Amino acid sequence: MIKLEPRVERSPAWSYLSPVLAILLTLITGYVVFALLGHDPLNALYTLLIAPVADWYGVTELLVMTIPILLCAYGLALCYRASVWNIGAEGQLLIGGVCASAVAVNFVGSTSAFAMPLTLFAGIAGGMLWAGLAAFMKLRLNTNEILVTIMLNYIAVNVLLWAVHGPLKDPHGYNFPESALFGDSTLLPILFDGTRLHLGLAFALLALCATWVFISKTFIGFQIQVLGLDASAAKMAGYKRALLIAGVLVISGGLAGLAGAGEVAGPIGQLVPQISPGYGYAAIIVAFLGRLHPVGITFAGLLMGLIYMGGELAQINMGLPNAITGIFQGLMLFYLLSCDVLITYRLRFSLPFKQQKAQPIHIAQES
């Protein structure tokens, strides 16, 4: 008989082992699913998980895809650690893209050294502003940030559509809803010739280090965590709730805005209606998969990106349905959440009908 038994303390080992076990179980299940579908399971798993990054170009494409997800997710992790449920990274990213484009279209023919930095700053400012709105409404009007940020996402989509159909539409663009192509001075430099990997990678790495240090080494980062875990303890200790909440929202908005600016000034090179296939939403899952830890998020983001790319490749090479991406993501999430049980519980194997001899360890506190 197998019994789940609560542990006295959380197991640190299992908080690292649980994702590994989850991936293992996902692979095994994937193997069985493919076998049942009549495909060569090893080949299918190879196509899905290894082929996309089998060459250098594939690796860089994976990075290009994960940069905006990671930038959003690092910021969201700060919010979630403070128990501020920002669902609005998508909107903040879009507004960041729009603001960046509004600056970038003024530099189309220019060679100014300020073109690129100004574009990025505009994007960051746009994202901050959009998240700042949510912060203002939460703190001053006492609204729920979940609803506000979701709704601001819809508004952001329409702001984007208005911008590409209206003020930012390329006058020479045959009435397509697109901005003018940005000038070379605005575009983020490509890091390696022959790839699309751009300077955004450096921003993502910088954000990784900065959020990591911020959350684990600074007093403000500590306050954010206290606020998230126990708001009344934070109040008792004298931490400034409003400042902390506004802070995490604005920082995460800025990072999402940077992601948006990086997309329009990076791989896309202009403002189009589809600058994000839902990076801001994917970032929510990634933030939680990565246990709100910047390093974990980095791995989770890469894994998510890999599954997206592998899904596409599997469609092309093996004629597998698009749903395979969703299935794999679903399996992964399912196993990860299930395996997390082992952090706070342990499995106990015992023979039925055999009485366990009680062993005194120590007496727990009564309630």
Place this chain on the structure above:
Amino acid sequence: MNNKYRLTMQEMTKQYPGCIANNDVTLKIKHGEVHALLGENGAGKSTLMKMLYGVVKPDQGDMFFNGRIMNIKEPADARDLGIGMVFQHFSLFETLTVAQNIELALGDLAGHSSTLAGRITKTSTRYGMPLDPHRLVSTLSTGERQRVEIVRCLLLDIQLLILDEPTSVLTPQEVDALFKTLKSLKKEGCSVLFISHKLHEVIELCDSATILRGGKVSGHCIPKNETSESIARLMVGDNTPISNQTRRALGTADFLTVNNLTTAAQALFETPLKNINFAVQQGEIVGIAGVAGNGQEELLKVLSGEQIQASSSAIKFKNTVVDALCPLKRRRLGLACVPEDRLGRGAVPTMDLAQNALLTSFDSGLVKNGFLVKQKITELANKIITKYKVKTPSFRTHAASLSGGNLQKFIIGREVEQSPKLLVMSHPTWGVDIGAQVAIHEAILKLRDEGCAVLVISEDLDELYKICDRIGAICDGKLSPILNTDTVPLVQLGQWMAGDFSDVFNNQPKVHTPQGALA
């Protein structure tokens, strides 16, 4: 089985992961006796009661009621047998009347609604605790609410009444009334199981007692033949100190002064404070007694700064008006606070002790240029752990896995180590075992002797009489006069707690402190 006993619980064992809550516990209660179940927190009293009431399933052991084996799967089975239980925390709806609450709880057993009110009045007067069935529960005092719970049990044909720490929420006068009720129940042959740690009450009321320690029965006794000290020994074992020397002190100069403090209720059922005046001097301990929910929580919040009074100037630390200052600024003026909820306000449950040390000690050199100095933080945590004898595997242990007493020692140690000028504490030893209680009192007294102004808000009168230099009571948001502890008899304090601030000195000149104070 022997039919002499109302209830027999034999060799009960219940094991939880990591601990045995009950190990071979046997409890026997005769017909018509008041039996005390004693033990410190964590001794296994609650687990035993939960098994009896069908809330948890025992691993081993048999239970007999009136000689017949009991087969209890859920609380309703226990009720059907005639077992009633009054929990420490009441389960009443404030917005309903007494009768509606009782009808809701009893369901079909309540009988017809039209006759219920009459039965409530009849039963409650018969046992000397009159209740108006049509009053809203929100308008009842704590003592009256407890009556509702007891009457709810008595309406059924009850043979065993279990009371879990019933007196902790009552004024001394209300305690007397409760004891009368229990004695008349006993005369009718009903057995009472009385769970408490107030030993003088046990000695006064109970016919026999079973004492638990560490999940095992550590002794039986006839309380009348024992002293508080001898029973306490059975509860804590031989190696724990059960008393410490206390000495009274006189303050020097006012540190905290409160003048005409009046607040508005922030939420439904909050008690607004009405025209409160008092002062706490450096080098003295001032105690404020009172039944829970009479404004203690609100008073703590305005003092700590969790609730800010933007437009008044009622509270002063030394010469600084602090009404509008945030908690952080007050802390920097020398305030330290120990709230009653140690998990969730005093400490973050899922953070380790080092992080919890940092929580309020951030000004003690633990933060440099905004960055945490990890080494100093662990040093401080270890210092608190050793100096205040906090039992924990290491500073990496989460606050939530410490026992109440150990966590409280840690929190108080953390605040004391900041050498505050004013320490405000709410129920500092609530739910804390005797050993830790002694250690906590020792730390408070030492801090006082170093010149700190200490304010203790507590429901535990024994504690207040033991450590406070001056004492008063709060009732319905109003504060009684605060006088030298040794000149305030218990009867006087009880009157204050009930809201009667008139002077009884003239007819009650005799100074009298509670017998059971472990001092």
